[in-house]
Amino acid sequence: xxxxxxxxxxxxxxxxxxxxxxxxxxxxxxxxxxxxxxxxxxxxxxxxxxxxxxxxxxxxxxxxxxxxxxxxxxxxxxxxxxxxxxxxxxxxxxxxxxxxxxxxxxxxxxxxxxxxxxxxxxxxxxxxxxxxxxxxxxxxxxxxxxxxxxxxxxxxxxxxxxxxx
Numbered sequence: 417x418x419x420x421x422x423x424x425x426x427x428x429x430x431x432x433x434x435x436x437x438x439x440x441x442x443x444x445x446x447x448x449x450x451x452x453x454x455x456x457x458x459x460x461x462x463x464x465x466x467x468x469x470x471x472x473x474x475x476x477x478x479x480x481x482x483x484x485x486x487x488x489x490x491x492x493x494x495x496x497x498x499x500x501x502x503x504x505x506x507x508x509x510x511x512x513x514x515x516x517x518x519x520x521x522x523x524x525x526x527x528x529x530x531x532x533x534x535x536x537x538x539x540x541x542x543x544x545x546x547x548x549x550x551x552x553x554x555x556x557x558x559x560x561x562x563x564x565x566x567x568x569x570x571x572x573x574x575x576x577x578x579x580x581x
Contacts, residue, residue: 437526437541437544437571438542439523440522440549440550441549442550442551443512443523444505444523444553444556444557445553446553447477448477449501449502449504449509450476450477451476451477451479454534456471458470458581459580460577460578460580468486469481474499478500480497481500483495483497496515498516499514500512500514505561506561510525510528510542511528513525526540526575539577542560542570542571543568543570
């Protein structure tokens, strides 16, 4: 009976925890994972060629990500610019991402998996249905450590990007 209640609770959570990325006023931690040269370059969404994403290195730990239109009628200018860095929690990589020119930082989080060859990136967004608000990175990181291995912690769909350069 106890297992049935737990299963029903987990099923209810997995239905609730789908959607856009969770955002927070604090990051998972301070930048400490060195930039990976395999991430630098041009990437294209596997399911759409409307935009490409150019990732450049900005310092030892940070990345700049420029989203650009690829359609012939576009001017090629950036449509959005983000800053990001990677956090490592027990061997799982998370991208801390924020809009570069926003007046205040709001971090979104993505589980980051890269193929061994560096030709494919898979991002799984942390679900927006998390209600908890955190005032410290230590508390947020502890929350991630506790729940990151549960399927409902991530949005249903993953984004896959293929190297385009």
